[in-house]
Amino acid sequence: MLNENQQIRFTQLWTDVQPVVSQFVASLIKDQWAVRDVVQNTSLTLLKKFTEYDEMQPFLPWALGIAKFEVLSHRRDSARDRLVCNPEFLEQYTKSWAELAPRMTDEITALQACVSELKGRPRKILELQIRDNQTSETIADKLNLSAANVRKILSRTRQSLKDCIVRKLAISGESA
Template sequence: MLEKLAEQKNQESQFTKLLTAHRRQLYAFIYSLLADHADAEDVYQRCSMIMWEKFDQYDSSCDFLPWAMGIAFYEVKNFQRVSSRDRHHFSEQLLEQLFACMSTHKNDHSTQMLSLEKCLKSLRQKDLWLVQQVYWERRKCSAVAEEIGMKINALYDRVGRIRSQLKDCVRRRVAEVEHV
């Protein structure tokens, strides 16, 4: 009995670590197929529950993300089927093509994400705070501008420069990885 509880606790811990480590990538994958944050969040939550229910089928010698993306792909298709009355959804055929394309470019995406993380760490503290407020917290630019006492157009310009800086940094880092 105690062994079973310890095994279940270990499995819960392993699942939580894997899901937490890949949350952003999995959410980005789902969002790229749905293009709506509310729908993507709903599907992500359902996927998390399904993955937990099926976690005993997961082969720990394989990467977690492709396994999770496979479940997410079918859950997106299910979501699309249920909500097919809305004309703003991708066709099932297009979803399958996107999934195939994304699966083959998984390593490229991982390299880009790692590069982005390093580039974000190299930003000045003020610039990182702006990125967090605008992109991660999804605050309105007008509210952020007001909070820091900046005109909205100046904020747009600054955020645009930060994005360009990050884009250039990511390109350089990815190029360095590809040349190694």
């Protein structure tokens, strides 16, 4: 049983890595409900084994290692699926994900900051396309624009976001 400090520490660590672990699992399992189950099982396993965790080591690779075994367990249990995953591939994939995850997190943070800086029509068009999953034709009708104009604005907005992300990553010492 974990003491209160261990519970707090586990919660802090898990909260930090849970989005990355979820993305990792979702990249390997198509069924969103199965992804939720595997992530939940990963969380429970991590909690049960938290006393074995070495605080001198990064938490993310350890969590991804547990998630990898949960994915393998899920695949074994749903053997009727046609997709078979090579264990060596999964091992290398897990290591690569642990290396890339911090950079992806920095890029997502930069993207969120850049999107929050968008104003006016470009922001509205981007929201309609991404959040509401609308086509340029539908957006054009709503905003009384041509579809070609909407596509041009989206193209410029994407380039602007890309430039903004590169600037923010450069400021923070990362590279895009």
